[in-house]
Amino acid sequence: MSTATTPTPDYLKKYYWWAYVDPRALRFWDRPWLTNLILCGYYRRLSNEVIEEFEGDLSGCTLQISVPYGNFTPRLAACVTRSGGTLDLIDVVQAQLKNVSCKIAAADAEVARFIQMDSSALIFSPGVYDRAILYFLLHEQPQDVREKTVAEALRVLKPGGTLVVLDYGKPSLWHPLRYLLLPLLGTIEPFAVALWNRELWELLPSQFSMQRCRKTSYFGGLYQKIVYVKP
Numbered sequence: 061m062s063t064a065t066t067p068t069p070d071y072l073k074k075y076y077w078w079a080y081v082d083p084r085a086l087r088f089w090d091r092p093w094l095t096n097l098i099l100c101g102y103y104r105r106l107s108n109e110v111i112e113e114f115e116g117d118l119s120g121c122t123l124q125i126s127v128p129y130g131n132f133t134p135r136l137a138a139c140v141t142r143s144g145g146t147l148d149l150i151d152v153v154q155a156q157l158k159n160v161s162c163k164i165a166a167a168d169a170e171v172a173r174f175i176q177m178d179s180s181a182l183i184f185s186p187g188v189y190d191r192a193i194l195y196f197l198l199h200e201q202p203q204d205v206r207e208k209t210v211a212e213a214l215r216v217l218k219p220g221g222t223l224v225v226l227d228y229g230k231p232s233l234w235h236p237l238r239y240l241l242l243p244l245l246g247t248i249e250p251f252a253v254a255l256w257n258r259e260l261w262e263l264l265p266s267q268f269s270m271q272r273c274r275k276t277s278y279f280g281g282l283y284q285k286i287v288y289v290k291p
């Protein structure tokens with residue numbers, strides 16, 4: 061586990077102290093049923109959608125940028141171990157890394173590194189990862205940080221490497237949650253609604269073509285997966 065200290069970003073301290081930064085938050089929020097409830101019963105399905113994107117082959121180097129609650133990361137680590145790969149897990153909050161390290165099986169922890177780092181300023185060299193995963197991170201970030209996070213994820217990917225983003229999307233007009241979530245997200249997740257108004261591929265730096273993006277929507281558009289293969 062890395063012991064370097066990267067400062068906690070201001071937006072996280074201001075808007076998400078209750079979710080990730082306060083030590084009591086981890087004990088309260090990291091419950092599978094609660095994560096599933098927050099994601100309207102879609103937690104397992106969405107986790108599968110990311111893991112199955114790689115068709116069982118997670119050989120080589122995998123990077124997961126930020127560690128969410130729930131069992132996504134332990135499942136990913138088990139798949140990486142089975143494939144003979146390695147897994148780098150980064151998060152800007154050290155307590156989150158410690159928490160996830162306790163959930164990963166001992167054999168899988170051997171292929172994993174836990175590194176405290178800001179997603180908008182990765183300290184890795186360019187072109188070292190076969191795949192990078194952004195699982196429900198971007199909606200929590202202000203637009204400028206979000207753009208840097210995507211640019212950094214692409215920078216550290218090898219040519220031919222895959223970026224998978226799973227996050228909120230814009231629910232269709234008939235979606236009842238659209239009208240419930242809009243005021244709720246606007247209050248507690250102030251940067252999330254921006255994902256409704258702009259397509260995720262608009263975050264790609266100008267040298268990357270959106271033609272290489274594949275988008276899949278779930279639950280009436282409330283969730284989306286973007287897969288991008290780096291040229």
Ligand SMILES: C[S@@+](CC[C@H](N)C(=O)[O-])C[C@H]1O[C@@H](n2cnc3c(N)ncnc32)[C@H](O)[C@@H]1O
Nearest residue numbers: 080126127128129151152153156178179196197
């Ligand atoms: C992945 S998201 C949450 C996903 C979802 N709400 C869940 O828990 O299932 C939360 C994580 O992102 C981390 N995070 C937020 N901003 C970050 C940044 N700039 N760099 C690295 N990690 C960040 C937080 O510390 C937290 O552990």
